[in-house]
Amino acid sequence: MLKIEGLSKTFNQDTPLENRVIDALSLKVERKDFITLLGSNGAGKSTLLNLIAGTLEEEEGQIILDGQELTPMKAYKRANLIGRVHQDPRLSVSPNMTLLENLSLADAKGHSFSLKKAIDLNRTSYYKEQLSTLGLGLETKLHTKIGLLSGGQRQAVALFMAVMKKPKLLLLDEHTAALDPRTSEIIMGVTEKLISQEEITTLMVTHNMNHALSYGNRLIMMHEGRIVEDLRGKDKAELTAQDVIAMFKKNAEVIEDRMVLGL
Numbered sequence: 001m002l003k004i005e006g007l008s009k010t011f012n013q014d015t016p017l018e019n020r021v022i023d024a025l026s027l028k029v030e031r032k033d034f035i036t037l038l039g040s041n042g043a044g045k046s047t048l049l050n051l052i053a054g055t056l057e058e059e060e061g062q063i064i065l066d067g068q069e070l071t072p073m074k075a076y077k078r079a080n081l082i083g084r085v086h087q088d089p090r091l092s093v094s095p096n097m098t099l100l101e102n103l104s105l106a107d108a109k110g111h112s113f114s115l116k117k118a119i120d121l122n123r124t125s126y127y128k129e130q131l132s133t134l135g136l137g138l139e140t141k142l143h144t145k146i147g148l149l150s151g152g153q154r155q156a157v158a159l160f161m162a163v164m165k166k167p168k169l170l171l172l173d174e175h176t177a178a179l180d181p182r183t184s185e186i187i188m189g190v191t192e193k194l195i196s197q198e199e200i201t202t203l204m205v206t207h208n209m210n211h212a213l214s215y216g217n218r219l220i221m222m223h224e225g226r227i228v229e230d231l232r233g234k235d236k237a238e239l240t241a242q243d244v245i246a247m248f249k250k251n252a253e254v255i256e257d258r259m260v261l262g263l
């Protein structure tokens with residue numbers, strides 16, 4: 001469903017700061033996969049998501065979504081196929097607009113519109129009904145500016161907006177990292193509910209070991225721009241925190257060995 005082949009990205013090419021962040025990476029994602037993506041700081045996780053979303057341009061490789069080559073497609077066009085939620089809610093929602101205005105804009109995505117025209121009163125009762133299923137009281141906040149909602153409510157709105165148009169692919173980039181532990185759990189519950197309800201193929205970057213282990217059907221670990229572990233099904237279900245720590249250690253040791261050997 002998503003096929004990535006030989007994807008590479010180097011920042012600051014041909015300068016002393018040259019950094020090959022994605023290194024000939026290949027990945028095949030199956031329909032309805034819910035992949036948790038782990039990796040140490042700087043492993044290239046966000047860069048991979050940026051390349052898929054088209055906010056960064058690859059230097060080599062192909063990204064094919066449902067048979068469609070994404071690489072020549074601009075980010076705003078890919079946004080019709082790909083939903084995205086960031087750690088910072090300001091990147092996913094407009095804080096100075098009301099919840100209803102934000103939802104109407106997300107609903108009108110891909111069409112030319114005026115905001116006034118986009119607010120469809122018939123949709124308002126649908127939004128209320130859908131929002132009430134999230135259990136965060138958002139159905140009573142339709143006329144509240146998003147900036148006045150709690151961090152958890154904002155992320156729930158961002159998620160709701162990201163899946164509203166049933167994207168082929170959902171990219172979650174540490175979307176619970178800025179939330180307190182309790183709210184983070186609530187948002188993960190909402191995430192799972194929306195993903196399974198809409199059957200959306202998902203790639204979720206996280207530093208939260210529990211989330212990486214308990215959610216999804218597949219766990220991928222990235223290191224230095226490559227995929228170094230890819231576990232699914234039973235292998236993923238049986239994975240423990242100790243196993244994941246051992247994977248991190250193994251990769252760190254490879255770097256240490258290389259440094260010692262000057263490779």
Ligand SMILES: Nc1ncnc2c1ncn2[C@@H]1O[C@H](COP(=O)(O)OP(=O)(O)OP(=O)(O)O)[C@@H](O)[C@H]1O
Nearest residue numbers: 011012019021039040041042043044045046047048
């Ligand atoms: N626009 C950019 N220009 C130059 N370097 C960049 C840019 N974006 C990212 N990098 C560098 O690329 C490397 C990988 O960054 P990336 O954000 O993809 O890592 P990550 O795995 O998401 O890390 P983290 O877990 O810390 O968020 C880092 O060394 C980062 O400094």
